Amino acid sequence: MKNCLLLLFLSIISIVASAQENYDVSLISKDLLPYASAVVRNNEVSVEVKDYDNTLYHIKTAVTILNKNGNNIADIVVWHNKSRVIKSIKGIVYNQFGKQVNKFSESDFEDVNAQDGFSLFQDLKVKHYNPAVTDYPYTIVYEYEVKSKQSLNFSDWEPNSTTGQAVEKSSYTFSCKPDFNIRYKEINMPAKVVIGTNKDGYKTYTWQVNNLKAIKDEPYSPNEDKYLSSVKIAPEKFSYEGITGSFSNWKEMGKWIYDKLLASRLQVPGATASYMKQLTDSITNPKLKAQKIYEYMQGKTHYISVQVGIGGYQPFLAADVDQQNYGDCKALVNYTQALFKTVNIDSYYCIVEAGSRKQSPLNDFASMNQFDHVILCLPFKNDTTFLECTSQKIPFGFLSDFTDDRTVLACTPEGGKLLHTPKYTASNNLQQRKATFVLDTQGNLSGQMQTIFKGTQYDNREGIIEEAPKERIKNLQKEYAINNMDIEKVDFKQDKSLHPITTETIKLSAGEYGSVNDGKITFLANATNRSHNVPREIRNRRHEVYINRGYTDEDEIVYTLPAGYHIDLRPTDVSINKPFGKFSATIMVKGNELVYKRHVQLIDGTYSKDIYQNLIDFFQAIVESDDNNVTLAKGN
């Protein structure tokens, strides 16, 4: 009974305490309003490590939602599972004058399984709630406490990573017992850490930021760690799902991963081992041996993700994959590694941040949460080959745009090693097309074209190749903006070598490709590869211009023109040469042939923000040129 009374008393205190803060919307500085749909009035994150298996997160947020677009920022989302337990959630809604209009508690939240869209199952649940308020602006103030049973990962503090949200004040306090040592990394932080001791004798590390303006999306922005403020924290010693350890650099982290999470997972059944030997018996070159086994693995397995407990970091046993024929990236890499081991080929389990946008871990700060994928590395002498193990069709040694050109951590028995994956350059990433078309007096077009796709552009037709013949044609009709295109025949060839090439051959016709009017025929010179997108202009651009990956497109079209016509109007040739790219489009007439050539190259790199307008002009010039007509008239 007494406990109950005490609790009641405390909760009154806390409401009184929060009511003292003034959430009147008129108090928000005008400087924070541009591009903001919401303003964080105050966000206090406190992380308290009480023990290796007991970390307490206390989060208190006051956020003002200015208009309907900010509603998603009012979503309160709390993750939980067996090792991350919600202790309490509560909140209050205030109107624009800072007057309380509503309250909510944990029972208002809906609890569902977290679903990432590709996993079969994850042992992660999410409690979520969005208060129903229809009078804008309004302010919600909520706090929750979560107990985490591990001390390996601490979420990064990112005071403003949401587009359309400004921040009045945000602070982060990390506290721990004096013997719990941490490393921390401040990224783009306007103010440094304040270190102290609290009343419990805990060490405290505190960061605070004030008055951060809303982020605006800018096309061709660099990676977020180039401009957003954040703090990363990693422990010296830790416990995770009952496994303990310590590391302070990449070498030690890789060693810990290898010893504790990987070393015991590599056994495959004897039958499989002897089959691998039999499969590769006649091959002497170890790389070709590896290729044979890799292709066997690709034919046998497929990707299915199940994440439970330590399984978020530790692969399934190789023997399980051997039987079930499926696994996630960890499981399939570990399985491939185990298969290689049966024929004495060494390989490294490499953790990486995957995605088309290239992202590398910090060189000088080792922590577990900088990765989301695993690939395999074959460290042959003078030849390091990386393998993507989750695809059934990707060629041996090819990474495409998923894990190319970035730093990965190889977890080896000798410890972690930072390696760099191969880069596919602007001239490697080539799409090269040659077409020969005949145009008749009715404007009808017929002929054929052949296109080769190399580098990361090798992937351009992967989706279409998978389709049934009818669907292939439908998709190609969408791919090519040739009006009324009928595809008589299409053929794909794939060279699946280390530098793979897709070759597409299409025989086509297109009725009324040219428009016939008043005895003249008007047609688009560029039938095959028209660009429509120009990045939008940005007033007062803040970020440097970053081109993540380069490419080259070449198109050459030879038109045989109908007899008895001459060229009445033709576009002028274009040639642009910039540090970030080249473009040219030319027309040559020889007898009754018109030859159109187009060349586009975009060169990856980071450029000054001042060239952004040049980049827009560059793409605009391409769009305009691609839209140019040639007009033919009768007579010579």
Added chain:
Amino acid sequence: MKKLLLITLLSFGLQHLSIAQDFKEGFVQEEVDMKKYDKDTAAHAVFLNEFGNSRMDVTSDDRIGLIYNYHAKIKIFDNKGFSSGTIEIPVHNGDNVTEEVTDISGTTYYKDDNGLMQKLDLDPKKIFKVKDYKYQSTIKFALPGLRPGCVIEFRYRLTSPFWDNFRKWEFQDDIPKIYSQYEVHIPGFWTFNASLRGPYKLTKNSSELERECFTSHGSKSDCSHLVYGMKDIPAFVEEDYMTSPKNFLSAIYFELVEWTNPYTGAKTRETKEWKDIDHQLKIEDGFGSQLKRKDLMKERMDPIIAGKTTEMDKATAIYAYLQKWYKWNDYIGISSSDGIKRAMDAHTGSIADINLTLITALNAAGINTEAVLLSTREHGNINTLYPVISDFNYVVAKANIDGKSYYLDASDPLLSFGVLPLKCLNDKGRVISLDKPSYWVELSTLQKTSEIHTLDLTLLDNGKIKGTITNYYNGYKAYTQRKAIKKFNSVDEYIEDLDGKLPKIKILKSNISNLDSLNQPLGEIFEVEIDAYDNMNKARLVFNPFFWEKRTTNPFKLAERDYPVDWGMASDNRLVLNMHLPAQYVIETPPQVVAFALPNSGGMFVTNFDSHDNEFTFSNMTRFTKAIYTPEEYPYLKELYNKIVLTEKTDMVFKKK
């Protein structure tokens, strides 16, 4: 509207197991040796056999329920077919009761590396249950040991307390099927209507009487044992611009007509006639009872309509008030679960909560308003042969003012009075009121959308074009355009973004009118400067009069379609361009003047040109008078677009005198 029969008497009855005509478990050699499916050689996987069996019976908790057994065998040809080896079974949760899936088993038959046949069973520990949201969970599992060429087989039992919602059967899937069979056992206490949708015919259709197949607490009944089978069913392939695949997929649906309580003998007619449904809805807690709460609404609406005299003024005021009052919780439905008072007090609710509030509020203000039950585009078409209440998943208001009907959905604050969201423009709606018999109303012809663009431009000697561009949006387009503008925090931010997206066009001044006056056309006026020509020292200048909205490719690619094109509404798009040229230029090549029309006044594309001296006016109009075009009309529609593309491709030429 779900019903449960809880049996309180002690049970003597023997659980009757009817003998199902299920196919034999296990594989045969030719299934493993099969290299491709002859009738669809591109298929990555094919159902070799599929069997389902549903019966009404007494479930383990002594309630009457529906017991559904499913059994399938699939051949997987290559690794692109592996996705057919991951099984997801949706499970519906009610407020207090839920469906259960039990007896899951799965086996993979495959040839191992040495060419020997092996079988591998699904590990029960690798079956997962995921809660998606309040009313739905999913059981998921992946069959083990898949390899190209393998055969998988799995079965499960689903026990459902929602027996009035008899299990449908989809013969067609996204992979082809060699054979699919569904058997149902319905005790004489219940009567269902069965309806077959889709283009394919049953290859087996038999019925027989089963003696005393249902026994519970002394009540006995014979059953109808019905068998539906279909052979060689092609994969279902979606097309662009179509509505719900459900309208076209081959499937069999069941609807409860009447039932007799096995213990009391009381007979309940379910869906015999609309007048029964009307009556049922009128007394339903979540529907009719809410519509009767006029007193509650009168009290709340009186201040809103104070001083308003006409019905129209009152109706628009109430509509606008509720649009702003409610935040839709993303649930749809036709029944208010907690009632409109609680929903109103919470400022949030489902479609039923919001629109039943609206209907009641309008009636309370003396405006004759009916409810319209409908099925959203995603949910599929309505069965109009006999009433099927579960066909409906959405409710809107129909306010009758001065002899006109206005259809209203208050769940979206940007909808104008009388405009429904696209998702509602599907097939027919059933109009329900407390005092009249219900009737059908056609929803696919309800609405139209239109836009008018007026460009008044002058080409200057320096190669720039200056002038104004005026856009007016009406009907649905006004709604989508308001949404696009409101995506930004202010009109200035919208203009900044628009200006940024038009690199050649500088917006010098702008004015957006009626952004928040939802019942007026939305207007945009831009004063612009266009970088048209770098170099005016040319004898001929090329100009495309369609530059503001040019269509360069035909959206219709297929030579023919299997399913109708369904845009949801008719549309009308006009553009008028007035242009002044510098004195030294004349028009050498005018734009094409054309008029193309669809048969039966289905639509048209028309251009007009008029010039004198160095001025010209060019206008064009694209009009589609219907929402839906049948596969027979499709070739004409495609050809009309072809002509549009050809016409818009042609440039004008201005020549120096």
